[in-house]
Amino acid sequence: EIDADRLWADIEALAAITDPDRPYTRRSFSARFLEGRDWLIRAFEAEGLACRIDAAGNLIGRLEGTEAAAADPGVLMTGSHSDTVPDGGRFDGIGGVLAGLAAIRAMRAAGYTPRHTIELVDFLAEEPSEWGLSCVGSRGMAGALGEKELALTGPGGETLADAIDRIGGNVAELKSARRDDITGFVELHIEQGPVLEAEGIALGVVTGIAGISRVKLAFEGEAGHAGTTLMSMRADASMALARFQLRMRDAAVAAAAAGRGHFVATIGVVNILPGGANVVPGRTEAIIDIRAEDTALMNEQVELYRQFGEAAAEMEGCRLKSFERISNVAPAACAPGLRAAISQAAGERQVSTRDLASGAGHDTVFLSQVAPAAMIFVPSRKGQSHCPEEWTDPAQMAQGATCLLDTLLLADKA
Amino acid sequence: EIDADRLWADIEALAAITDPDRPYTRRSFSARFLEGRDWLIRAFEAEGLACRIDAAGNLIGRLEGTEAAAADPGVLMTGSHSDTVPDGGRFDGIGGVLAGLAAIRAMRAAGYTPRHTIELVDFLAEEPSEWGLSCVGSRGMAGALGEKELALTGPGGETLADAIDRIGGNVAELKSARRDDITGFVELHIEQGPVLEAEGIALGVVTGIAGISRVKLAFEGEAGHAGTTLMSMRADASMALARFQLRMRDAAVAAAAAGRGHFVATIGVVNILPGGANVVPGRTEAIIDIRAEDTALMNEQVELYRQFGEAAAEMEGCRLKSFERISNVAPAACAPGLRAAISQAAGERQVSTRDLASGAGHDTVFLSQVAPAAMIFVPSRKGQSHCPEEWTDPAQMAQGATCLLDTLLLADKA
Ligand SMILES: NC(=O)NCCC(=O)O
Ligand SMILES: NC(=O)NCCC(=O)O
Numbered sequence: 001e002i003d004a005d006r007l008w009a010d011i012e013a014l015a016a017i018t019d020p021d022r023p024y025t026r027r028s029f030s031a032r033f034l035e036g037r038d039w040l041i042r043a044f045e046a047e048g049l050a051c052r053i054d055a056a057g058n059l060i061g062r063l064e065g066t067e068a069a070a071a072d073p074g075v076l077m078t079g080s081h082s083d084t085v086p087d088g089g090r091f092d093g094i095g096g097v098l099a100g101l102a103a104i105r106a107m108r109a110a111g112y113t114p115r116h117t118i119e120l121v122d123f124l125a126e127e128p129s130e131w132g133l134s135c136v137g138s139r140g141m142a143g144a145l146g147e148k149e150l151a152l153t154g155p156g157g158e159t160l161a162d163a164i165d166r167i168g169g170n171v172a173e174l175k176s177a178r179r180d181d182i183t184g185f186v187e188l189h190i191e192q193g194p195v196l197e198a199e200g201i202a203l204g205v206v207t208g209i210a211g212i213s214r215v216k217l218a219f220e221g222e223a224g225h226a227g228t229t230l231m232s233m234r235a236d237a238s239m240a241l242a243r244f245q246l247r248m249r250d251a252a253v254a255a256a257a258a259g260r261g262h263f264v265a266t267i268g269v270v271n272i273l274p275g276g277a278n279v280v281p282g283r284t285e286a287i288i289d290i291r292a293e294d295t296a297l298m299n300e301q302v303e304l305y306r307q308f309g310e311a312a313a314e315m316e317g318c319r320l321k322s323f324e325r326i327s328n329v330a331p332a333a334c335a336p337g338l339r340a341a342i343s344q345a346a347g348e349r350q351v352s353t354r355d356l357a358s359g360a361g362h363d364t365v366f367l368s369q370v371a372p373a374a375m376i377f378v379p380s381r382k383g384q385s386h387c388p389e390e391w392t393d394p395a396q397m398a399q400g401a402t403c404l405l406d407t408l409l410l411a412d413k414a
Numbered sequence: 415e416i417d418a419d420r421l422w423a424d425i426e427a428l429a430a431i432t433d434p435d436r437p438y439t440r441r442s443f444s445a446r447f448l449e450g451r452d453w454l455i456r457a458f459e460a461e462g463l464a465c466r467i468d469a470a471g472n473l474i475g476r477l478e479g480t481e482a483a484a485a486d487p488g489v490l491m492t493g494s495h496s497d498t499v500p501d502g503g504r505f506d507g508i509g510g511v512l513a514g515l516a517a518i519r520a521m522r523a524a525g526y527t528p529r530h531t532i533e534l535v536d537f538l539a540e541e542p543s544e545w546g547l548s549c550v551g552s553r554g555m556a557g558a559l560g561e562k563e564l565a566l567t568g569p570g571g572e573t574l575a576d577a578i579d580r581i582g583g584n585v586a587e588l589k590s591a592r593r594d595d596i597t598g599f600v601e602l603h604i605e606q607g608p609v610l611e612a613e614g615i616a617l618g619v620v621t622g623i624a625g626i627s628r629v630k631l632a633f634e635g636e637a638g639h640a641g642t643t644l645m646s647m648r649a650d651a652s653m654a655l656a657r658f659q660l661r662m663r664d665a666a667v668a669a670a671a672a673g674r675g676h677f678v679a680t681i682g683v684v685n686i687l688p689g690g691a692n693v694v695p696g697r698t699e700a701i702i703d704i705r706a707e708d709t710a711l712m713n714e715q716v717e718l719y720r721q722f723g724e725a726a727a728e729m730e731g732c733r734l735k736s737f738e739r740i741s742n743v744a745p746a747a748c749a750p751g752l753r754a755a756i757s758q759a760a761g762e763r764q765v766s767t768r769d770l771a772s773g774a775g776h777d778t779v780f781l782s783q784v785a786p787a788a789m790i791f792v793p794s795r796k797g798q799s800h801c802p803e804e805w806t807d808p809a810q811m812a813q814g815a816t817c818l819l820d821t822l823l824l825a826d827k828a
Binding site for chain 2: 085086087128191192193194210212214223224225226227228229230231232233236238239241242243245246249252253256257263264265266267268269270272274275276277278279280281287289291358359360361383384385386387
């Protein structure tokens with residue numbers, strides 16, 4: 001049985017390891033992040049896990065299985081990430097690492113030694129960081145960290161490669177982080193959305209994770225003095241962007257209602273240049289974040305947005321200077337066998353579940369490229385995440401950890 | 415006669431005093447700005463001007479008039495400012511200071527000693543600076559620098575008061591900067607707009623300067639995860655702002671065409687918060703810059719924009735969190751006597767002129783509160799200003815300086 005009080009105490013201990021003026025923040029690669037990892041290493045070792053940092057910078061605690069030496073059945077892996085976005089939440093990521101720790105603690109308390117070797121992992125830099133890439137560690141495990149990604153630069157011009165080495169990875173040996181020995185991966189995570197709470201359901205069985213595309217676009221008009229440039233003579237790049245925003249949103253609302261799975265599109269980053277109160281904007285830049293379970297719908301919408309960009313620019317006497325797909329992660333399906341195990345585990349304890357898609361990206365996306373992988377969601381109060389108000393009740397966390405434990409036990413027997 | 419070559423050489427000398435990586439930039443209160451002032455002090459002194467920095471931080475060069483001791487007819491003042499916006503132009507401000515210097519040089523070369531004492535001034539910080547206030551020095555001369563303005567803070571938390579003292583002013587004695595002895599002020603400036611060039615006219619006789627209001631507004635919606643917050647559940651503060659921008663612009667176009675004088679409204683500063691690519695914007699802030707010759711039109715439009723803000727917020731499920739008039743400078747009329755002198759001076763040399771309003775703010779606005787004041791505009795190529803491309807031909811500058819000289823001579827005789 002999961003020790004619910006101990007799990008909650010661990011969550012509070014990690015919440016206390018934060019930038020003091022910005023709770024709850026542990027940015028990947030920062031000193032605060034490494035402080036959190038030190039805590040994790042001590043806690044992993046206290047449960048008998050052998051700790052290492054793999055070449056991609058993931059922290060891995062290993063419990064040797066009874067059959068590891070003989071007819072090795074492969075590794076059962078669980079875990080999530082301990083880094084956060086700025087202001088970023090007591091549960092997002094770390095909840096899954098600590099639920100995994102609670103599951104292993106329960107096995108040890110019950111004197112259960114698993115058949116499979118079990119690994120508990122804290123993936124490096126799941127959240128978008130100052131290096132502009134998310135899921136760094138899980139990409140490494142999937143062999144999806146290439147030259148281009150490693151050359152990205154962060155604060156002070158440090159490359160991602162150097163940053164990985166700095167926190168204990170070994171980019172020269174990156175191939176060694178690539179895994180083909182994982183027989184199953186299960187990640188517990190908060191939903192970060194409103195569905196489970198709204199429907200009063202305890203756990204989500206994730207069917208798949210929406211693909212994510214990012215598009216960067218720029219409009220170019222003509223900068224001018226705000227006092228002397230007559231209204232009739234303007235090519236105001238911010239008006240082209242405003243037109244574009246409204247039209248893109250209307251199309252995204254229609255796409256979401258089209259019955260083709262989860263779909264959302266968001267503009268969260270906007271740059272108005274030169275950005276003076278008395279200067280007519282000559283250039284605007286924006287990033288669109290688009291998520292879809294259906295790749296065809298994703299591509300149709302991106303093409304539509306390009307057309308909207310051209311049209312908005314023309315109506316405002318501006319130019320669509322660039323429209324570039326800067327990143328693209330394909331949607332991932334969760335493994336049917338593990339999904340069934342999660343449902344069965346919950347059912348045996350009379351805990352309610354429902355299938356749902358994840359609109360948020362997760363390390364599971366990359367693990368699913370090299371192993372059967374699945375996710376358990378616990379409810380998020382008001383669907384809030386990536387903010388200090390992010391919340392899941394202690395009992396809900398314990399229910400999730402119990403389901404994770406039972407799923408690992410089912411998988412160990414399979 | 416104006417020494418046109420010497421005037422142009424002076425303009426080039428000042429253009430060379432710039433932040434090397436951002437031509438042409440001399441931000442007020444910066445080391446570069448003080449370097450420019452050192453050049454000006456040496457040049458003023460070379461023409462026999464006695465230099466001082468007044469309590470408000472203005473550099474003043476003084477040529478004693480023949481009647482200064484006896485029945486003092488008051489001071490004739492000319493000048494402009496030597497600070498720039500970032501990337502900001504070889505002519506904006508400094509052209510008027512150097513044209514004034516060229517006029518005094520011409521008087522001396524002709525052996526002319528004026529009846530009035532003549533003062534040549536480089537006003538402190540005309541452009542909006544990191545302290546958020548424009549026309550700092552001319553406000554000081556008009557007694558319009560109060561506690562509120564002096565308490566504004568800039569880089570490193572330095573107050574405006576401390577910054578003025580640092581560059582040679584004396585805020586403790588600020589009252590001494592207030593002037594009531596000026597019998598006439600004439601400022602030469604580039605038009606910063608397209609009218610003179612478009613109509614092939616040499617000089618503008620400024621009728622008045624539009625009033626400037628700044629409104630700061632904020633929309634509040636609900637921040638959320640871009641992947642999990644369904645399109646149907648969003649309160650995206652950036653959509654409220656986009657709606658507002660388009661509607662405000664349409665109203666401003668109509669107001670400009672209403673035949674009630676110069677009117678423009680601009681949003682040059684936008685802030686999207688929290689500003690993450692994967693976060694639905696929960697808050698947006700913007701600054702509106704509104705200019706009108708007609709104060710009633712200004713007030714009607716501001717009220718209309720407030721209504722648009724409320725309506726846009728409501729349509730997007732957001733709130734208009736604030737809508738605040740953060741600054742207001744009333745329109746200023748130029749003095750009829752000096753306007754007539756400028757027209758007469760140009761007419762006597764068969765130089766074409768036209769009356770026009772200034773959409774840009776100028777130190778003349780504040781001088782007009784304590785003295786008869788007027789402005790001469792020289793053409794701006796393509797109307798461009800506040801950018802490295804800002805340009806006025808050498809011959810056009812010389813024509814302007816000649817008109818300034820002739821206007822000062824007419825005023826000296828009056
Ligand atoms: N789960 C999560 O918040 N991942 C961060 C990447 C994203 O989905 O934007
Ligand atoms: N002339 C000029 O550019 N003044 C700066 C203040 C403004 O008009 O925005």
